[in-house]
Amino acid sequence: MTLNLRVMAPNRIVWNSEAQEIILSTNSGQIGILPNHAPLLTALDIGVMKVRINSDWCTMALMGGFAMIENNQLTILVNEAEKGSDINLEEAQQTFDLAQESLNQATGKKQTIEANLAFQRAKARLEAVKANSSSAYN
Structure with missing residues (x-):
């Protein structure tokens, strides 16, 4: 069973795919989301979202926003987002x-x-x- 994950910024859809597990940074701490999660609406903090697709982990930097979980659909509205794989390590450092x-x-x-x-x-x-290139998530 999977979750449908959609991450939307004001000017584009950043991510739209299925995932097995998602870890988000909320204003009250990190939460893990698995299929059949209880409905939830939460504010997101600036932080890293981790997404497991099959056995691979991907990351995304989220710059605050909101997440709504309902019926295995996770919709995230963010001010800005960037996939970890699209970030240049030297520039980020x-x-x-x-x-x-x-x-x-x-x-x-x-x-x-x-x-x-x-x-x-x-x-x-x-x-x-860093997490995207780490062996802990690959």
Whole structure:
């Protein structure tokens, strides 16, 4: 038995396929979703979604949004998403390092909030590409 997974950003459908298992980062922690999951509507945090298709794991960096599970259909609406396989590791590492430096140097409330958001996004992208190439998910 499988789940139908659809990930939609404002300008495109990012993912539309079947999956056996999905792990999401929600605002209250990570959740695992298997076929016949109870209906659920939840807010998503910036983080990595892990998807198992047969015996292979894929990752995707999600930049916040909402997920609705009903009748083995998981619909995810996100602000932005990027498949781990589409992310360049060196570029993601460089962006992460710059975001971390900006966060450490942030002064003032607004600058700290903006730097923290950029750091979370960079961290999600880096984790997605690293997990995608890791043997733990392949």
